[in-house]
Amino acid sequence: MSGGDKLDFEIRPNPAPVSAADRAALLANPGFGRVFTDHMVTIRYADGKGWYDARVEARAPIPMDPAAAVLHYAQEIFEGLKAYRGADGSVTLFRPDANALRFADSARRLAMPELSTETFVESLRRLVEIDREWIPEDEDSSLYLRPFMFASEVFLGVRPANEYLYCVIASPAGAYFASGVKPVTVWVSPDYTRAAPGGTGAAKCGGNYAASLAAQAEAIEAGCDQVVFLDAVERRFVDELGGMNVFFVYDDDTLVTPPLTGTILPGITRDAILTLAAESGHRVEERPVSFADWQADAASGRLREVFACGTAAVITPIGGVRFPDGEFLIGGGEPGRSTMALRQRLSDIQRGRADDRHGWVQRVL
Ligand SMILES: *Cc1c(COP(=O)(O)O)cnc(C)c1O
Numbered sequence: 001m002s003g004g005d006k007l008d009f010e011i012r013p014n015p016a017p018v019s020a021a022d023r024a025a026l027l028a029n030p031g032f033g034r035v036f037t038d039h040m041v042t043i044r045y046a047d048g049k050g051w052y053d054a055r056v057e058a059r060a061p062i063p064m065d066p067a068a069a070v071l072h073y074a075q076e077i078f079e080g081l082k083a084y085r086g087a088d089g090s091v092t093l094f095r096p097d098a099n100a101l102r103f104a105d106s107a108r109r110l111a112m113p114e115l116s117t118e119t120f121v122e123s124l125r126r127l128v129e130i131d132r133e134w135i136p137e138d139e140d141s142s143l144y145l146r147p148f149m150f151a152s153e154v155f156l157g158v159r160p161a162n163e164y165l166y167c168v169i170a171s172p173a174g175a176y177f178a179s180g181v182k183p184v185t186v187w188v189s190p191d192y193t194r195a196a197p198g199g200t201g202a203a204k205c206g207g208n209y210a211a212s213l214a215a216q217a218e219a220i221e222a223g224c225d226q227v228v229f230l231d232a233v234e235r236r237f238v239d240e241l242g243g244m245n246v247f248f249v250y251d252d253d254t255l256v257t258p259p260l261t262g263t264i265l266p267g268i269t270r271d272a273i274l275t276l277a278a279e280s281g282h283r284v285e286e287r288p289v290s291f292a293d294w295q296a297d298a299a300s301g302r303l304r305e306v307f308a309c310g311t312a313a314v315i316t317p318i319g320g321v322r323f324p325d326g327e328f329l330i331g332g333g334e335p336g337r338s339t340m341a342l343r344q345r346l347s348d349i350q351r352g353r354a355d356d357r358h359g360w361v362q363r364v365l
Helices: 020-028 096-109 117-130 206-221 268-279 291-300 337-350
Strands: 039-046 050-058 076-078 081-085 091-094 142-151 163-173 184-188 226-230 238-241 245-250 254-257 283-286 303-310 314-323 326-329 361-363
Touching: 039 117, 050 117, 076 096, 076 206, 081 117, 091 117, 096 117, 096 142, 096 268, 117 142, 117 163, 184 206, 206 226, 238 245, 245 268, 245 291, 254 268, 268 283, 268 303, 268 314, 268 337, 291 303, 291 314, 291 326, 303 337, 314 337
Parallel strands: 184 226, 184 314, 254 283
Antiparallel strands: 039 050, 039 163, 076 142, 081 091, 081 142, 091 361, 142 163, 226 238, 245 254, 245 303, 303 314, 314 326
């Protein structure tokens, strides 16, 4: 179901784009995920025909039959990455090939057709090219790209659909933390789990998020910012947050993150941090961390820092932990030095302010 999808994109510019003045007003304070650019990419798929009808066109609602399979059985996957504007006007993406490969992995898990890495990255490049004026210029801002794919076949039977729509939209994003980096408090959910062995935890699918929302609502109810999930089998080991991976930093500079055993989303930020931390002299380990050890090591002071990571917020310090029987602080609730140093280092590479030794930054314009 993959490969061979060398496609020509038909370009249909938006006949009524947002005016330069209105765009400037929107870009002054875009927030996250509320403002969108003038265009979108769409590519269709049908069994027997493969990928076809690749377009860059005006962003618009997608007409959908009420029996479209995605509305009933949630056959949907997505990705998220950012485009950055360089001081010289160039536009770069961070490891888009890694997103392409993960999108293909997610597609396989959800029994969907794969898009080639070449077509995936080309779709991003095409959208960024036509909407480049939408990339915010200021230091901490970027254009968030959201590729996604869903089952569009009109059919209520339960089986993999035979028609799909792939789409990319773009949304300018301001600094994630408007007033500097602020540690978050996380809620350890006693009732809910996110992903079980053999399930879809390692796939980036909307269904995982749907399943996390009741737990996230419980976290908010408990006065926390985010939920952290324990493993579904023993309810002992830390998996990840609803949409971010988690790292622990100990007082001997060891950095630990739970291993990728199929229930955790393989974050590209996570992967980059493992490399950068080792380079900066940390001992790096991928191994399970129990919630009991998390508590004990925070109490003894052996655990110095905890942080969450993902494309949207890059690195977010975790300053407090709450659970039904109590709560505790990490590092006095302040961001730790390794957390902040890794955050700076990764942002510098992503934004072209530091040497890109690993070839992670891809120039697309
Ligand atoms: C996307 C995502 C992450 C972070 O992945 P990045 O590639 O670093 O953005 C972590 N956990 C979940 C559940 C995710 O969906």
